Every structure is written in C-alpha cells, then in structure tokens.
Amino acid sequence: MANRLTNKVALITGATSGIGKATAEIFAAEGAKVIFVGRRTELGQAVEDGIRAKGGEATFIQCDVTVQHDLENVINRTIEKYGQIDILFNNAGAGYLGHTHEMDIVDFDALFNLNIRSYFTMTKLVLPYMMKQRNGSIINCGSVGGIVGMPNNSAYSSSKGAVSLLTKSLAVEYAAYNIRVNALCPGMTTSDLVPAGGDVEKLFAPTVPLGRPAKPEEMAYAAVFFGSDECTYCTGALLVVDGGVTSA
Numbered sequence: 001m002a003n004r005l006t007n008k009v010a011l012i013t014g015a016t017s018g019i020g021k022a023t024a025e026i027f028a029a030e031g032a033k034v035i036f037v038g039r040r041t042e043l044g045q046a047v048e049d050g051i052r053a054k055g056g057e058a059t060f061i062q063c064d065v066t067v068q069h070d071l072e073n074v075i076n077r078t079i080e081k082y083g084q085i086d087i088l089f090n091n092a093g094a095g096y097l098g099h100t101h102e103m104d105i106v107d108f109d110a111l112f113n114l115n116i117r118s119y120f121t122m123t124k125l126v127l128p129y130m131m132k133q134r135n136g137s138i139i140n141c142g143s144v145g146g147i148v149g150m151p152n153n154s155a156y157s158s159s160k161g162a163v164s165l166l167t168k169s170l171a172v173e174y175a176a177y178n179i180r181v182n183a184l185c186p187g188m189t190t191s192d193l194v195p196a197g198g199d200v201e202k203l204f205a206p207t208v209p210l211g212r213p214a215k216p217e218e219m220a221y222a223a224v225f226f227g228s229d230e231c232t233y234c235t236g237a238l239l240v241v242d243g244g245v246t247s248a
Helices: 018-029 041-053 068-082 105-133 154-177 199-207 216-227
Strands: 009-012 033-038 057-062 087-090 136-141 179-186 238-241
Touching (some): 009 018, 009 068, 018 033, 018 057, 018 216, 041 057, 057 068, 068 105, 087 105, 105 136, 105 179, 136 154, 136 216, 154 179, 154 238, 179 216
Parallel strands (some): 009 033, 009 087, 033 057, 136 179, 179 238
16 A cells, blocks of 8 residues: 555545546545545445455545535534544536537536535635644646537536636635645546446547546546645646647
8 A cells, every 4th residue: 555645634525436436545545544425325335345445444425515514514524533634625526518508507507516616615614624734735626628618518618617716716815824726627537427438438539639538547646646745836736637638
C-alpha cells in the first residue's frame, strides 16, 4: 500500500461508480481514511467492502447531495469519526445531451442543483473545519465542457463553467488559511453515464487525439496529486485531463 495520503481524511461525493468510485479506492490505497457518499446503498456498500477487503479504510454514507440536511449529516458523521477533514472531492454530477430549445427548465434546475449548488453547499459546510485546521484541499470535478463550447451541451457546459469560476474564487478567498482549491477537468471518461462502446463514446471518440475515452482510474490519480502534499503550491488550477481534446 502506498502512502501519499497517509493520515488524511478524505470526503468524496458521487463515489458509488465511475470517477468517484475509482478515487475512493485509490485514495484508500494511498493511505487515506475515506468517507464517501452516493444515493445507491447497495453499490456503496459493495465499494466499501471491496476497499476494506484490500486493507483500506472506508465508510459509505447514503446521501443525496442536493439535500442540505443529508450533507450536514455527512459532515457531522465525518467529524464525529475522525475529528478532521483534509480533502474534499466534490465529484457528484450528471450530464445532459440535447437541444437547448427542447430542454425542460425543470431538468435545467435539477442539473444545476447537482452540478454546482451541491459543490457550493458541501464546500460551505467543510470550510469552517479546514479554516480551523488552517489546512485543506478541495477538489472540484469540472469538465472540458466547462472550458470549450460543445453542441447540444449548453446546460451541462454552463454548470461546469460555473465550477471552474467557483474553484478560482474559492482559491483566492481561502489561500490565507492554507486551503487549496483546484478543479479536475475530465474529458470523456467511461462510466455509468458513458458506457464503453455506447452512443456517447461513438459520438465523441473521433474528436479525442488519443482515440479513446479515459479510464476512471486515470482521473483518480490526478485527484491524488491535488490531495497530496506534492501539490502544496497549487491552488486555483484547472487540470485538464482530456486525451488532447482541448489542444486539437
């Protein structure tokens, strides 16, 4: 077992599958004490069991990140268990692919509640503890869709663009407390939302210079860097991990 995150308490949202699941597993393998949340209890328990079977330390808490009471419960349980929060990875999110003029405003509101409001709320709840510690790393999951315009993606892209500016604003506001705030901006990554060989992959894979979607683990290792002491002079950064899409 590696030790890049030894003795750090990490809180991860949206971690029953995809990037969040891979990050929970790799954070634990790197020595972190992991609290991770998601809505799907059976999947969450399976992830927890898998991490513990490999000698890692992890606790799953069922949570809807769009419900503030659920988030408060997660924070309280984390502090009761460990007394600190060193890393927050705001990862929960969803996409929407479709024409803007056909999108229902209810779906737009739901997307923003998940993709940006939950990040703001969770961060607001964690900050007092990190401020008291005068140390912490907050990682927000952005997207290449929040950096460049993409057709049929206006709601998703605008929510992820908001993540980018939330990240930069927080980085400036809390630097004096030694709290680092950075964003991981994935390109197309295999997940429940983007199944291998599915329609989304077929649509976007030709635009990727490396010619394939990312594996969730390739994003998780980028998150490890942000959470580790190797990254103590990095804040307000948007780390694009997209197989070359934004370089083409």
